[in-house]
Amino acid sequence: MKKYYINMRNGWRMFLDIGQQVLFIVMIIAICVWSYKLTKVLAIFEILFFVPIGIIIVRILVGMIYNCIYYDEKTDELILHRLRSKDRRIALSDIEKIVPKRNDDITLGSYKDKYNSTYAVKSRDGYDYFFISDCPVLMQFFKEHGIPTVERDKELS
Numbered sequence: 001m002k003k004y005y006i007n008m009r010n011g012w013r014m015f016l017d018i019g020q021q022v023l024f025i026v027m028i029i030a031i032c033v034w035s036y037k038l039t040k041v042l043a044i045f046e047i048l049f050f051v052p053i054g055i056i057i058v059r060i061l062v063g064m065i066y067n068c069i070y071y072d073e074k075t076d077e078l079i080l081h082r083l084r085s086k087d088r089r090i091a092l093s094d095i096e097k098i099v100p101k102r103n104d105d106i107t108l109g110s111y112k113d114k115y116n117s118t119y120a121v122k123s124r125d126g127y128d129y130f131f132i133s134d135c136p137v138l139m140q141f142f143k144e145h146g147i148p149t150v151e152r153d154k155e156l157s
Contacts (some may be wrong), residue, residue, distance in 0.1 A: 001079070002071045006109040006130055007064040010137035021061040028054045035086040060106070067109060069130070071141070080130055082107065088129075096124045098142055098149040119149070 004010055007010040008017040028050045036043035049097050063083050070079040078095075080088040084107065101120040103111055109131035110118045121142075139149060 001073070002139055003068055004130050005064070005068045005135075006114070006138075007106075009133060011135075013135075018061070019062060021057055021064065023063070024057050025054060028094065043142045054085070063106060068150070074093050082109075082130070090129055091156050092147070094123055095129070095142075096121070096122050097145045098132070098139075098147060100150065101128070101131070 001154065005014060008014050015143050023084045025082055034045065034049055035046045066081070066083045068081050071077075071082065072079060076092050078090045078092065079132075080090060082088075098119045100117060103109060103118045103120070108128070110133035111131075118131045119134065121130055123129055123130060
């Protein structure tokens with residue numbers, strides 16, 4: 001079975017996404033340690049501020065690594081593997097198209113931010129199975145299996 005990440009880019013670019021999150025975590029730890037060495041009173045306030053931010057970043061990092069789809073060649077199905085959800089099997093024949101759409105729930109896959117465009121994987125009934133990032137590897141996978149991608153301008157107009 002082939003594995004594809006849905007919250008981040010696939011291929012060598014995923015190391016950039018993971019590296020960015022790890023850098024944020026290291027910076028938070030360095031700031032807290034430095035402020036503790038400087039003055040303990042300032043450190044208490046910074047720790048109270050930075051620890052919740054660090055927890056959020058760690059949660060995002062875990063979701064980026066954990067949320068993925070597996071392609072089962074034998075049954076021609078996708079296995080959707082998400083954090084805090086049971087694995088779900090989706091037949092490729094049930095997927096109608098890939099459309100650009102904003103995702104406001106990070107548990108459904110790739111999250112919309114200022115620099116990243118997200119796409120919804122739609123069923124034939126109009127239901128959004130999950131969201132993917134604008135990843136060339138994922139787009140090529142769906143294109144190879146005959147699932148069309150709707151252009152952003154056509155969907156919005």
